[in-house]
Amino acid sequence: MAEGKKSLNFIEQIIEEDLQKDYKKENLKFRFPPEPNGYLHIGHASSICLNFGLGEKYNAPVNLRFDDTNPIKEEQEYVDAIKRDVEWLGFKWEKECYASDYFQQLYDWAVEMIKNGDAYVDSQTSEEIAEQKGTPTQPGTESPYRNRSVEENLDLFEKMKNGETPEKGHVLRAKIDMSAPNMLMRDPVMYRCLHKSHHRTGNDWKIYPMYDWAHGESDFIEQVSHSFCTLEFLPHRELYNWFISKVSKPGDFEPKQREFARRNLSHTIVSKRKLLQLVEKGIVDSWDDPRMPTISGLRRRGYTPGAIRKFADSIGVGKRENLIDVSHLEFCAREDLNKVAPRVMGVLDPVKLVITNYPEGEEEWLEAENNPEDESAGSRKIPFSRELYIEREDFKESANRKFFRLTLNKEVRLKNAYIIKGEDVVKDEDGNITEIHCTYDPKSKSGSGTEESLRKVKGTLHWVSVKHAIEAEIRLYDRLFTEEAPDAVKDKDYINFINPESLKTVTGYLEPGLKDAKPGDKVQFQRIGYFCVDRDSTHEKPVFNRTVTLRDSWAKIKS
Secondary structure, three states: OOOOOOOOOHHHHHHHHHHHOOOOHHHOOEEEOOOOOOOOEHHHHHHHHHHHHHHHHHOOOEEEEEOOOOOOOOOHHHHHHHHHHHHHOOOOOOOEEEHHHHHHHHHHHHHHHHHOOOEEEEOOOHHHHHHOOOEOOEOOOOOOOOOOOHHHHHHHHHHHHOOOOOOOOOEEEEOOOOOOOOHHHOOOEEEEEOOOOEOOOEOOOOEEEOHHHHHHHHHHHHOOOEEEEEHHHHHHHHHHHHHHHHHOOOOOOOOEEEEEOOEEEOOOOOOHHHHHHHHHOOOOOOOOOOOOOEHHHHHHHOOOHHHHHHHHHHHOOOOOOEEEOHHHHHHHHHHHHHHHOOEEOEEOOEEEEEEOOOOOOOEEEEEEEOOOOOHHHOEEEEEEEOEEEEEHHHEEOOOOOOOOOEEEOOEEEEOOOOEEEEEEEEEOOOOOEEEEEEEEOHHHOOOOOOOOOOOOOOOEEOOEEOOOOEEEEEEEEOOOEOOOOOOOOOOOOHHHHEOOOOEEEEEEEEOHHHHHOOOOOEEEEOOOEEEEEOOOOOOOOOEEEEEEEOOOOHHHHHO
């Protein structure tokens, strides 16, 4: 392999082999087919990046197709959210399609299957049908309605379509083989009666197609070349091919279904049903709560499209499921934000620092670099005065030699400012420190070029000027679950593993330039972490979400 050339994953190898055989490059077409019954999560992001990434690699069209065959759970809100998420990740689809676009065609094909003896109306209950399915080692039992006449099946199916049949009165089943080794081939249900309004077709339809019937036929209609799905659909491939064979003609281009393994993420869940429970039970505020693994939640928390795409690319696609540690996703966020996030100063647990030999009433504006990783980012001015806030944990009255922050009779540097020396403290009646007094070296100003300014001290602290600081609500988000795989613990409900420390809210004090920050703006609070302005933020009351800490704080817990 040539140096620097990236090896192909097994999905790309499948495509390359097809191009060497009976496919032409112009045949290539992909699709991303979400069901609009919830918000997309990080698992969907991998599928989005796979399918749209293949589209970019092969300069092939990619359709965004909504699998909207279940009006009970699907809503326009979810359609809109999915479109926003795909666009935010930086992808463009060729066509916006819906399974509901094909309801009439699917119905017409089902009628033809009845006429050809490949489908029949079954009047049994769902429980009776399930009982007759058999087991993997025992064949199933044929329905007593399996040999209804074509005329009776057509009449019943039309009545189902017209809403003349109760919701659980009949189903349409494919007539395949009740002794097939693959139980999915044992006369699967194609249609069920649902008298529910659909978010696009309203009350036009009283029957709705099942996933296995709608999905492959939709791929066939759109002339998708490769239908990539996760491993749980591997047993469905035989049925996928069987259904397409019933509607295709000799010479028609038929899509291929191929499967890849899920990449599960630690300390989270990705079941849309369970994510909805988190919202409904009030454990989180909404689908886009920054603790949620939804793409909307990650965006609100401050993750970038580049970080998520890098994460998806780095974990790749494989043939075996595995659990990816969420720290890898956090690493991708840090790496991307490090390049683009301006450096600012904010103090989240403040204690007042008084520089006793700094002139009262005086202030100066110091030069501070915006981002050392980006020369084009320039610099800004930050105010300095006699009274500052520093982090409470950055001071100890007495400390050992390994404590390189402020203590009495020792020196540290204030970032972008001066060297100071701890002198004494003021305490309240409970013994809590309310003020730290220090002195500064006027000749040690950073960047002044004096000999004193070049003097080395071991500690550097961030700070904000009390007089100029703006007050902000700081939401310190952390992992939503304490357990690595919360929904895989035997005899325990995933709710038991909710992290009580997943959100802490504090009042922080920030440098004044941040008063103009807009929702979505990302910054690094120096020495603390990466933060994003929340959509709740206003000019009068800024709100910042912590995206990730500067370092993996959970690594210490695990060790």
